Amino acid sequence: MNNLVKVENSKIEQTTILTLNRPEKRNAISIELINQLKVIIEKLHQDDETKLVIITGEGSAFCAGGDLNDFHGEIDQEKAHELLSQMQEVLWQITTLPMPTIAWMNGLARGGGMELASACDFRYVHESGNYGFTQGKLGISTGWGGGTLLYERIHSQEAYYWLVSADIRSAQVLKSIGFAQATFSTHQLELEHDLIKPFISRSLTQLKHWKSQWLQNQDLQKLKTKMDAEVEACSHMWVSDEHKEAVSNFFKRNKK
Numbered sequence: 001m002n003n004l005v006k007v008e009n010s011k012i013e014q015t016t017i018l019t020l021n022r023p024e025k026r027n028a029i030s031i032e033l034i035n036q037l038k039v040i041i042e043k044l045h046q047d048d049e050t051k052l053v054i055i056t057g058e059g060s061a062f063c064a065g066g067d068l069n070d071f072h073g074e075i076d077q078e079k080a081h082e083l084l085s086q087m088q089e090v091l092w093q094i095t096t097l098p099m100p101t102i103a104w105m106n107g108l109a110r111g112g113g114m115e116l117a118s119a120c121d122f123r124y125v126h127e128s129g130n131y132g133f134t135q136g137k138l139g140i141s142t143g144w145g146g147g148t149l150l151y152e153r154i155h156s157q158e159a160y161y162w163l164v165s166a167d168i169r170s171a172q173v174l175k176s177i178g179f180a181q182a183t184f185s186t187h188q189l190e191l192e193h194d195l196i197k198p199f200i201s202r203s204l205t206q207l208k209h210w211k212s213q214w215l216q217n218q219d220l221q222k223l224k225t226k227m228d229a230e231v232e233a234c235s236h237m238w239v240s241d242e243h244k245e246a247v248s249n250f251f252k253r254n255k256k
């Protein structure tokens with residue numbers, strides 16, 4: 001089995017780094033990748049030693065969103081619901097992990113890649129990347145619960161407008177609207193990076209306490225209900241002609 005998600009555990013720093021590992025597909029999330037992520041995140045829920053989880057991508061991209069070969073345009077509403085639910089469950093499990101999580105966005109992100117980043121507690125973005133909730137241009141909405149999470153991360157009117165406009169934004173803009181906490185310029189993720197050091201210099205007990213406080217501050221039951229509603233809404237848009245055409249245009253564009 002290919003490791004579509006690489007897992008590195010630093011015993012000294014008690015940090016686990018998950019690297020999406022399909023650089024040739026810009027780390028698009030396939031069904032197989034979802035299955036691997038599910039197992040890894042489940043294990044982290046039982047982990048009493050990890051202080052910090054970092055999610056990043058191999059190569060030039062953080063994540064190009066759902067793999068449009070698997071999440072293709074011809075599936076029916078029920079199948080779309082089933083597939084979207086699987087990744088929504090992964091996002092939910094990431095959101096509720098008992099330790100802090102960082103999306104280390106090493107490069108561009110689109111669609112579901114932005115949803116995945118929204119499930120993390122913090123987002124640090126590469127200064128040369130560009131980032132967009134582009135679902136709107138594909139005739140759908142966010143569908144993994146990441147739109148709901150976006151409303152938790154930035155001002156609600158800003159979130160609303162970003163989802164409608166579906167525009168692609170720079171790292172600087174992400175920081176200015178509060179989606180990203182900071183930008184970085186390095187191409188290598190080092191645990192001694194100034195953005196990561198504050199986390200690993202705290203004790204496990206402190207970090208778990210702050211994470212639990214962070215989760216208590218959100219109404220998790222309501223959040224889950226809203227994420228479920230998002231999956232349902234997106235699954236109905238999945239079968240629209242507009243969406244089918246957008247997916248077909250993407251593959252035609254890539255064949256040129």
Ligand SMILES: CCCC(=O)SCCNC(=O)CCNC(=O)[C@H](O)C(C)(C)COP(=O)(O)OP(=O)(O)OC[C@H]1O[C@@H](n2cnc3c(N)ncnc32)[C@H](O)[C@@H]1OP(=O)(O)O
Nearest residue numbers: 024025026028064065066067068069110111112143144254
């Ligand atoms: C609820 C989930 C909703 C979703 O996430 S729907 C998907 C949203 N994402 C997208 O629409 C992104 C589509 N991709 C793109 O726009 C561009 O590929 C992107 C990410 C800007 C990267 O551009 P470039 O660096 O120029 O690379 P490229 O276009 O030549 O792509 C390299 C190879 O990766 C593949 N790829 C990129 N994004 C993919 C995707 N989402 N699903 C399936 N395959 C994808 C692309 O087909 C190409 O493969 P190949 O080399 O032609 O075999």
